[in-house]
Amino acid sequence: MAPYLDEALLDDTDELLRKDSRGTLRALATAGAQTREAIALAGEAGVDRLSRSERPRSVLVAALGGSALVADVLELLAEPGSPVPVQARRNLPLPGWVGPLDLVVAVSLSGRAPGPVAVAAEAARRGAALLTVGEQDSPLADVCRRARGVHVGVGRGRASSRTALWSLLTPVLLGAHGLGLLDCPEDTMAQVAERLDERAESFRPSSESFVNPAKMLAVQLAETLPMVLGDGPLGGVAAARASSMLARTARIPAPFGELPDAASQIVAYFDGPYTAAGGARAGTYDERRIRLGDIDTSKWEPHHFAEPEGELMEQPTGPGGRDIFADPYLDGPAAPQLGLLMLRDAPPDPVTDASAQAVALTDAVLQTAAEAGVRVTEAQAAPGPPIVRLADHVATVDFAATFLALGLGLDPSVSPHVADLRDRTR
Incomplete structure (x- = not known):
């Protein structure tokens, strides 16, 4: 079950600052x-x-x-x-x-x-x-x-x-x-x-969620089990920063990687239990498609459990491949949906064969993710020198992780368990 994020809190500037004990x-x-x-x-x-x-x-x-x-x-x-x-x-x-x-x-x-x-x-x-x-x-x-x-x-x-x-x-x-x-x-x-000044202005706490990119990203991340992927070396460093900030600030685990090396590693998650494609492969036909409830199946014949010929009829699904008729009381809470945050560099100028291939790989990963039922979010840096583009990404993920922590009711700067660990290892 995905954690609950209080979206109303994200637009309450006074409460945000109150919960943010160390500013x-x-x-x-x-x-x-x-x-x-x-x-x-x-x-x-x-x-x-x-x-x-x-x-x-x-x-x-x-x-x-x-x-x-x-x-x-x-x-x-x-x-x-x-x-x-x-x-x-x-x-x-x-x-x-x-x-x-x-x-x-x-x-x-x-x-x-x-x-x-x-x-x-x-x-x-x-x-x-x-x-x-x-x-x-x-x-x-x-x-x-x-x-x-x-x-x-x-x-x-x-x-x-x-x-x-x-x-x-x-x-x-x-x-x-x-x-x-x-x-x-x-x-x-x-x-x-x-x-950094420009991003701080865009991400300021008083900016409402529907126009604040960092708050919107925080809401999207809260609804998923997130992974972070950079589309090249610069994005890879930013992805490492995002994973660290999500862990230490928002207490959210977030595997990260860098294209092209991490393509297979990240895509492999798409077959797991947190996507519609992966989850649909678990169990028998009846377990996957028929909610038996209290029906007495003791007198059913073997053919009642056989797979029907032809195409299997799936349950109607909503966004991300979710069963729209699933009952959280009878079926239990749904597993969190896998999410992919893609940190994209500014468009290459000029375009080279290598940069074109890199863009094609990024697009292929995103298409594969969407088809597998992964919720995809993209953040693209604006043009500039490499360190300026990196600053763009770092500011985005830093503010998003902090808003996510606050929306979850957590103090972004204080972790009781980290404090306990320090006390025990002094």
């Missing part, structure tokens, strides 16, 4: 301001010092939890043209090849996450160059300063790494740009800030 919506709305502040803080910290030194042999990024997307984005943007390899590492051990010729980037909002702090300390011991991002007065900052690296602060009022992504990501991208690993100058990051 998650407000923090997400400041993403553009975070980006501009991070540009200024990176300049004050001297991130351009990296460009004045020799290019490193390799770059290793240590980030985890809500900060993990920093490593994913850096790998994504550097992969096409970086002259040196860029790798992610969540925790120790630090690879044996890391040494004085390499750069280690460690990111932690609080500056106290054991993994990034330990990686930075070990990198400093080996003489590697350091770029760290986190609180100014923190163990991570101390490690960096002692190693004469570059530490960039994150400003004040950053309560969660999930809502402070751009404070963490911006300095790393600017540093990587200075090293020639990717193309993300300050002008491009200013475009990111503008796009």
Whole structure:
């Protein structure tokens, strides 16, 4: 049975803000301001010092939890043209090849996450160059300063790494740009800030559900067991972010993948019990098509249970292949319907053979999903540089996951079970 989402609550601005105990919506709305502040803080910290030194042999990024997307984005943007390899590492051990010729980037909002702090300390011991991002007065900052690296602060009022992504990501991208690993100058990051401001305006809590894309997406996700699929590398990173936000913010499990590799994996779900096509294959003919109720079948002959010749007559169905005559009291609650959120990149310009094939594959997956009874939702990024398009997707899924949590009656920033786990592992 799908969870109940209170749509009326989504249009009650005062109640939304009351239930949002730590201001998650407000923090997400400041993403553009975070980006501009991070540009200024990176300049004050001297991130351009990296460009004045020799290019490193390799770059290793240590980030985890809500900060993990920093490593994913850096790998994504550097992969096409970086002259040196860029790798992610969540925790120790630090690879044996890391040494004085390499750069280690460690990111932690609080500056106290054991993994990034330990990686930075070990990198400093080996003489590697350091770029760290986190609180100014923190163990991570101390490690960096002692190693004469570059530490960039994150400003004040950053309560969660999930809502402070751009404070963490911006300095790393600017540093990587200075090293020639990717193309993300300050002008491009200013475009990111503008796009995030535009999305914050569209997704503001006071905007009614029928004109607010993030609220509409939240309602659609609540009615399904969602999967998230990106139509390429950029969409794949956004899909990972969506899965993480749905899990941590809305407490909704959401498998994710990236085309073309994940096509078969995602499509395989369409044969399972959460679609009309998959569910119709379970059980005998009579179990599938005839509701026996209290009928006495003890005197029925074998031929009464035989499959009829010719085509089988299915029960009338509604959208998604649902039985429109199903009685939730007699038949039990229906299983949640499988949903697919497709994160599509902006239309390619110019169109190439490779991009045309990619679009064709995405369309084929969506058609297969629709025919299997999967509820399909699409979100497409507006044109712009890659990081701007990624910001478009990230803002959409961040706001949608937060509205979904609030509509379900959950506090998006506080999970009692996560708190219990922390208490038990201290």
